[in-house]
Structure formats: structure tokens, C-alpha cells
Amino acid sequence: MKTLIVGGVAGGMSAATRLRRLDEQAEIVVFERGQYVSFANCGLPYYVGGLIENRSELLLQTPESLTSRFRLDVRINNEVTSIDRAARTVTVRNTLTGAFSTETYDRLILAAGASARIARAGLTTSTLRTVDDVDYIESVLSATPDDATAVVIGAGFIGLEAVENLVHRGVHVTLVQRNLQLFTPLDPEMAAPLTALLRDRGVDVRVGTTVLGASASGLGLELSDGTTVPADLVIDASGVSPDTSLAEQAGLRIGATGGVWVDSSQRTSDPFIYAVGDGVEKTDAVSGDPLLVTMAGLANRHGRAAADSIAGQSEPAAPALGTSILGLFGVTISLTGWSEKRLVAAGRAHRIAHTHPGSHAGYYPGSESMSMKLLIDPVTDAILGAQIVGGSGVDKRMDVIVTAMAGGLTASALTRLELAYAPQFSSAKDPVNQLGYVADNLRTGTSRNIQWHELAAARAAGAVLVDVRNPGEFEAGTVDGAINVPLDDLRARLGDLPNAPLIVHCQVGQRGHTAARILAQHGFDVRNLDGGYRTWLAGASLTPTRTAPERILA
Structure with missing residues (x-):
């Protein structure tokens, strides 16, 4: 043969x-x-x-x-x-x-x-896919040792990795992204922190922008926002x-x-x-x-x-989840399965659970926060997708979720996973377990949630927002128009609450769930803002055209 x-x-x-x-x-x-x-x-x-x-x-x-x-x-x-x-x-x-x-x-x-897609014909660009590519990039940077400048076109995997590593080399980088969101595989509220992360590292981030061509002087690039940026090196990472x-x-x-x-x-x-x-x-x-x-x-x-x-040993190839991971200036970004954007575009019913746990027990030094998002089928409780952005521990949590999906475990079954625990590695309730608890509460009706991008419409329809955080947290920043009733005072102040549908929120969703349970058992029509103020704040930083449409619940 x-x-x-x-x-x-x-x-x-x-x-x-x-x-x-x-x-x-x-x-x-x-x-x-x-x-x-x-x-x-x-x-x-x-x-x-x-x-x-x-x-x-x-x-x-x-x-x-x-x-x-x-x-x-x-x-x-x-x-x-x-x-x-x-x-x-x-x-x-x-x-x-x-x-x-x-x-x-x-x-x-x-x-x-x-094959790499070319963002703009006629430009002298390099991709970052072959050994020849890095040899060319090295030759350009070696010839421009001081104050080198680069333009990276595209903010996907390769583009963001190129940006990070050029910054490590001391290169001043302009990142040009056609879309209004960086790293489009993520949902917008999950990707929102990446822009601030890059700008904090000195990257000139241009979203909603394209490259028009070389400047008249030939020393830079003209962008669609009307500016010209210097470019000793241009890396085209606009896709394949x-x-x-x-x-x-x-x-x-x-x-x-x-x-x-x-x-x-x-x-x-x-x-x-x-x-x-x-x-x-x-x-x-x-x-x-x-x-x-x-x-x-x-x-x-x-x-x-x-x-x-x-060779005659054929077995069917396993279907693909598209599981991926990216490191960016100490932040880890990982995703698998379908995003909320894709589910909405396909008209597919789904539930959503956001959490913001620590990488390990909070009392043990060095715990790092992460933001987790789970997409769930509301009929079967199947896991449709997941996204995690944070510090240490993101990779292992995503691998657990992917393994659960491959094994056919439901979202609620994440509560029953017996995962390795010691304070320096996890919490007694691992972040994956916690995500499962939220999913299970949604499945059983113990909790009803509302998403950050649904809040404005709900309030316009008459719902009242109640911030159940402490007064100091409330004063440091809250959603405009929210009333502050701290969780520990809630039972004593039930009479102060209006006779209207209520939406409660805390910082990340956990105290909000407790508040919602109290209010529901006292006869209130109440929902919890999923992921709390932290998720809403990430979404609120977005341009209105980037917010997600109403999800389909069933």
C-alpha cells in the first residue's frame, strides 16, 4: 500500500x-x-x-x-x-x-x-503561521532596534498572541480590529475586560476600524478612523x-x-x-x-x-467542540461549544449562568478571580458551551467542563463531581461545582435570573432594581436608579419595597440569589441579575450595537 x-x-x-x-x-x-x-x-x-x-x-x-x-x-x-x-x-x-x-x-x-486572508491588498505584511514568517519578523525588528512600531490587523488568537509578544519585545503596537469587539469567539461581556487589559500595557487599540492602505509617506498606515499610525512591521492576522x-x-x-x-x-x-x-x-x-x-x-x-x-482500524472521529485557550498578559481566556451570540443567531433556546469564583480558597494567599459563563439547554439541561476568563485555574476548570460535555453530563450534574480539593488548589465547592449549583437552581425553578442585556427592557416595563450589597459597595458604584437594601436588612425592610416586579443584584450573584429566595418566599415576583454588578458593569462598558438581543428561554 x-x-x-x-x-x-x-x-x-x-x-x-x-x-x-x-x-x-x-x-x-x-x-x-x-x-x-x-x-x-x-x-x-x-x-x-x-x-x-x-x-x-x-x-x-x-x-x-x-x-x-x-x-x-x-x-x-x-x-x-x-x-x-x-x-x-x-x-x-x-x-x-x-x-x-x-x-x-x-x-x-x-x-x-x-490560508491566511489578506486584510488589505498591496501592503507589505507578514502572517505569523510559518517559520519563514518569524524569520521575516525577526529581520525587520533586528533592523529597527529602537522604538520599533508594529500594526497588528485582527484580534483573534494569532493577533492577540502577536500583540503580547511584540510588547514583550519593546515594540509599540497598534491593534486594528474591524469588529467592535476584541476576540469575537467570546460573548461581549466576557471579552470587554480585554480592551482595558491591552491599553494598560500600552497597546493602541482601534476597534470598529480597518486599514485603508499605506500612508502617502510610506512610513505608516492610513486607518478608516481618519488617522495614520506608524508601522515598521505589519502583521496580518485577519483570519484564515x-x-x-x-x-x-x-x-x-x-x-x-x-x-x-x-x-x-x-x-x-x-x-x-x-x-x-x-x-x-x-x-x-x-x-x-x-x-x-x-x-x-x-x-x-x-x-x-x-x-x-x-490501516483497517477505523473508528468514527469524535465531533468537535472547538475548545480553545489563550494567554494574554497573565489573563487566561478559554471557551468551548456554542456562545450566546451563536445560540441567539440560531434561534436556539438556552439558559445562562454567570459566576465569578476565586481560583482557590480565598483565605489562602494568591487566589485569583475568574469569570465563568455556562450556556445550557433549558429542556434537556445539556451543556451547550462555556467561557472562562481569569487568572490561574482557568485551564483545569475548562477541561473539567469539556470532559463533562464529552461524557454527556448535564449542567446540574456538575454539582456532583468530586474534584480534588485543598485550599491552595480550590475551594471546598470548586468553581465547577458552583457553576453547577447555579444551573441546578435554574433547572428546578429555585432561582430565576435575568441577563445584563435584558435589564434595561425589564426596568422600562416597570421592574424595580434592588441593590442588596452593603452601603459602601453601593456608594462605590451601582446601576443608575437602583435602590439599596442590604441583604442583612432585607427581612426587616420588606415593607419598604414597592409592589412591583423586583430585580435584585449583588456584586457577583451569590448574595442576590439569597435575597431572591427570601423575597420569593414572601410573595414577591423577583429575579436575580445573573453574575451581579460585575457582569452588568462589563456589559455596560460596551457600545450599544454590541449588546446581545433577547435570548430564547424555551
């Missing part, structure tokens, strides 16, 4: 090495159009920032090491330009000499990945598109998302051709629909699945 693999990074190399482990006799040829294979592309920004000091550490394998250990025929600087499905051959161009050759195959794996050029040339089926269609074993519409990686459709774990998501973990996992299928 002769298998050709197009693409020697992530999914392609995972497929090659897995296939060798399963079949010692297989002939395996890997074509890579660049000069590097099996490099750590997720580590590239940290080499730019100096955290990874040696460039060689990014080069995990070489053609020689892969030949020695796995008996792979790895051909760098060789680009597959076309596929003849009838003859089962590919045409290959040597990128150094321009010479063409033909190679036969029994099985073919496409791992072409994704699936590279389906080979698949389209071969007449393979392209899915509705724009990625290559594959079945559960990574087989394309041609039974002799497989496809893996960023250019390929995945199956959404929440909806079961096709999904386009670019994650290194998925690429590696599906590369392995393709090899298993070729």
Missing part, C-alpha cells in the same frame, strides 16, 4: 507517523511545499517575544529524523499541484528547480490546512480560509462551510482520498451540523483517524 500525504505539519505528520506505527510495510511519502516539516507553529509567537530563545526548539523533526525513526519519505520544497483521480496520480512541482514529476498512490491524504484548491481541482465535494467534506473516517467523496486539518469540515458536537474550526489538536486527532481508517 502506497500512501501519499500532502502537507507535513500537524494533521499530515500525525497521519504519517500513526500509519507507520500500524503498518511497517506501508510506503509513505510526504510532500511539503515549504522547507520545514513538523514544526511547532503554535509556538511561533513566543519565539518572536523571546520566551522561546532558540529557533531550533520550534523544529520538532527534520526529514532526516523522520526517515530514521519512521522510515518516511519526506520531500520538502515539493508542492502537489494537481490530482488525477482516474489514474490515481499526483503532479508535483519542485519549488526550487521548477521541475515537475508524477507520483502514483493507492491512498492519498490531503492536509493542506488553511480553508485551502481547498487541490480538492476543488480534483472535483472532490466541498461542504456548506467551505471546507472539504469528509465522512466520519476522514474519507472524502473519493474513497481513495482522505482529508484532515484546518481545511476540512468537522462535525459540531452540539448540533451535529458541519463545522469549520481551525485547531491544532483536532488536526492531529483527525490525522490519526485517517491513518487508522487506511
